Structure formats: structure tokens, C-alpha cells
Amino acid sequence: MATSDMVVSACCRHCHEVDGVTVDSGVYARWHNREGLVQELFPKLDAGEREILMGDRNGWYVCGRCWDEVMGGDDDEG
Numbered sequence: 001m002a003t004s005d006m007v008v009s010a011c012c013r014h015c016h017e018v019d020g021v022t023v024d025s026g027v028y029a030r031w032h033n034r035e036g037l038v039q040e041l042f043p044k045l046d047a048g049e050r051e052i053l054m055g056d057r058n059g060w061y062v063c064g065r066c067w068d069e070v071m072g073g074d075d076d077e078g
């Protein structure tokens with residue numbers, strides 16, 4: 001069965017920038033069906049690219065540029 005490349009994109013909920021990653025459509029379908037962990041299905045992607053895939057599936061994405069700010073933003077300053 002032939003597969004083709006596709007672009008998955010996710011919008012950062014913090015800065016609203018859109019990041020994209022190119023993946024194989026067949027592997028992406030397996031990912032969406034929860035047939036494996038992201039690091040098993042996409043071993044060649046780096047951590048930031050895997051975040052895009054997880055953001056796409058979960059509907060919640062924060063880009064690497066904002067991650068520290070969002071996750072470390074618990075301080076009750078001011």
C-alpha cells in the first residue's frame with residue numbers, strides 16, 4: 001500500500017505561531033489510531049516535531065519557544 005508525505009501543523013496556544021512537520025500519511029494514520037507511541041512511530045523526529053504531532057491530536061499545542069514560559073508561569077509575582 002502506497003503512502004505519501006503530508007504536513008501536520010499545530011498552532012501554539014500561547015504565541016499563535018503555526019509549526020509544521022512532514023510525516024508519512026500511513027504512519028500518521030496509525031498515530032491517530034493510537035497504535036503506538038510517538039517515539040516508536042516517528043523515531044527520526046526530534047522532540048519539538050513530536051510535540052507538533054501530539055498537539056495536533058490533543059488539540060493543545062505550545063511551541064518550544066513558549067514552553068518554558070508557559071510551564072514556568074506559576075509564580076504569583078506582582
Ligand SMILES: [Zn+2]
Nearest residue numbers: 012015063066
Ligand atoms: Zn509559541
